[in-house]
Amino acid sequence: MLHELRIYQAVSSARLQILHRIFAERTLPLMARHGVNVVAGWDTLVGPDTPRLVYLLAFSDLAERQARWDAFYADPEWSYIREALDGERGPLLARTRSEILRPTSYSPLQGGPDDLRALLADIPGSPHIFELRSYEALQSDRLGPLHRRFAEHTIGFFRRAGMMPLAFWDVLLGEQMPRMTYLLAYPDVATRERAWNAFNADPDWIAIRDRTNREEGPMVGRISAALLRPTFWSPVQ
Numbered sequence: 001m002l003h004e005l006r007i008y009q010a011v012s013s014a015r016l017q018i019l020h021r022i023f024a025e026r027t028l029p030l031m032a033r034h035g036v037n038v039v040a041g042w043d044t045l046v047g048p049d050t051p052r053l054v055y056l057l058a059f060s061d062l063a064e065r066q067a068r069w070d071a072f073y074a075d076p077e078w079s080y081i082r083e084a085l086d087g088e089r090g091p092l093l094a095r096t097r098s099e100i101l102r103p104t105s106y107s108p109l110q111g112g113p114d115d116l117r118a119l120l121a122d123i124p125g126s127p128h129i130f131e132l133r134s135y136e137a138l139q140s141d142r143l144g145p146l147h148r149r150f151a152e153h154t155i156g157f158f159r160r161a162g163m164m165p166l167a168f169w170d171v172l173l174g175e176q177m178p179r180m181t182y183l184l185a186y187p188d189v190a191t192r193e194r195a196w197n198a199f200n201a202d203p204d205w206i207a208i209r210d211r212t213n214r215e216e217g218p219m220v221g222r223i224s225a226a227l228l229r230p231t232f233w234s235p236v237q
Contacts, residue, residue, distance in 0.1 A: 001110050003039070003101040003169065004057040004065060005181070008093050009049040015092040016043070016051040022084050022092075023053075024233040030078065034071040039113045041234040042130060045189075047226025049095065054132065054228060058112040062100070099174035101181060106151040109167035109183070113235040119166050120236065125187040127237040130228040134171075134181045136221045143170070143178050145216040150182075153208045158184065161199035162191060176222065189227070 010016035023041070031038055041055035059065040072078060085092050103110050108119055120128060137143045147168075155165050167183040186192040199205060213219070230237045 001103060002059050002061060002065065002172075003103065003167075004059065005099040005101055005174075006055050006057065007049070007097050007099075008053040009095040010051045010053065010092060011090070011094050013051045015087070016053065018087070019053060019085070019092050020231055020233065022081060023231075026077070026081050026084070028233060030072060030075060030081065034068055034075065036068045036072055037112050038235055039116055040130075040236040041231040042132075042228035043231055045129075045227040045229050047132075047228075048224060053231070054226070055231075055234075065100075097175065099181070100172040101169035102172050104147055104151070104168045104170060104180075106147075106155065107168040107182075108165060116166065116236045119164070120185060123164050123185055123187055127230040127234075129186045129189055129192060130166075130230070131184040131186070131192065131225060132181065132228055133184070133223065133225045134176075134179055135223055136176045137178045137180070138218055138221045140178045142217075142219040143180060145212065146180060146219040149208070149212050149216075149219075153205075153212075157199055157202055157205040157208075158195075161202065162186075162195040163199070192227070 008019065010019055028038065037058045039056040039058050041053065044050050044052045044054060057065075059068065109116055135146065137146060150168060158165050164185040165182070166185055169181045171177060171179045171181055186195065
């Protein structure tokens with residue numbers, strides 16, 4: 001299983017709302033017609049390049065992804081959607097980018113929207129608040145120790161602090177490589193703030209972090225984070 005993360009930076013907040021309408025009315029039906037499996041879509045509440053839309057897709061492998069997108073772009077309906085994206089008053093989008101993600105062996109999410117919905121079942125409230133975080137490794141050989149620390153220690157401390165770990169990925173194709181990305185969920189923003197405060201102050205986590213940094217050396221360079229809220233058309237809320 002592979003996931004694709006698509007990030008669309010809108011020209012303005014007003015243009016983003018038009019983009020959502022096009023997605024709901026035209027893009028999603030066309031994706032469904034050609035088997036492009038949409039896992040979830042989010043607005044970015046806090047993060048870089050706002051206003052922006054972020055959405056997650058699932059494919060069995062790269063060959064299936066290519067075949068699905070080839071069929072999507074060959075459909076005559078796509079030309080009408082593209083014209084709408086260009087807009088009578090100028091384009092809706094300032095920038096788009098895509099990342100190919102491979103779930104790690106310890107990632108709770110390995111599949112599509114049904115799997116994500118099941119993982120969220122124990123979190124009260126809907127829509128949920130999501131957090132997408134990305135860690136740029138100092139060099140490629142630092143990703144292994146970083147994944148081991150997440151699998152053996154960090155996920156447990158996340159849960160202790162009140163976070164819900166959903167997905168962990170290696171970035172196979174994207175910017176700022178080598179890099180890992182992961183997704184967390186909370187019932188609301190206030191819970192997120194309390195959880196991170198508790199995690200960062202946990203003496204057991206601090207001890208593990210310091211010990212692994214001493215034994216393995218520094219692992220992480222640049223960190224980016226974004227708070228996300230599901231769009232009205234997202235399959236998972």
